[in-house]
Amino acid sequence: ALMITDxxxxxxxxxxxxxxxxxxxxxxxxxxxxxxxxECVGHYDEPQCQQVCPVDCIPHNPDMKETKEELYQKYMIISAA
Ligand code: SF4
Ligand code: SF4
Known part of the structure; x- marks a missing residue:
């Protein structure tokens, strides 16, 4: 997951x-x-929020390091909900 800084x-x-x-x-x-x-896996090739943020304040969340596989699994679970 990504996160937004102050x-x-x-x-x-x-x-x-x-x-x-x-x-x-x-x-x-x-x-x-x-x-x-x-991280937009399942929807887009790049994280959309990072693309548009004018101050570049959306890094990876160090407490939520995930592989592409894990992110895709999350996408599948969210999509099914
Ligand atoms: Fe995460 Fe993509 Fe939403 Fe940004 S736009 S918060 S990377 S899912
Ligand atoms: Fe904040 Fe705007 Fe960046 Fe979103 S796009 S994280 S609201 S500065």
Whole structure:
């Protein structure tokens, strides 16, 4: 999963781009639900939020390191729900 750092400027550009609705506005900044973020696996070749973020504040979540296989499994589970 990816995560949003405190460099986020709350521009709201990323939220509508997420195919899994994993991004939402939090108390201070935008947040990514790591249980819903597949790093766009299953939908796109590249993480869409990273592509559009103007301040480049969406790195990998160090607490949620996943392989492409695991991300695809997550995509399958989310899609079936
Ligand atoms: Fe959503 Fe893709 Fe960004 Fe994850 S990487 S938060 S699935 S747009
Ligand atoms: Fe924050 Fe970047 Fe999303 Fe804008 S695109 S709300 S700066 S994470």
């Amino acid at each position: 460099e986020c400027i709350n521009c709201d550009v990323c939220e509508p781009e997420c195919p899994n609705s994993a991004i939402s506005q939090g108390a201070e900044i935008y947040e990514i639900d790591p249980n819903l973020c597949t």
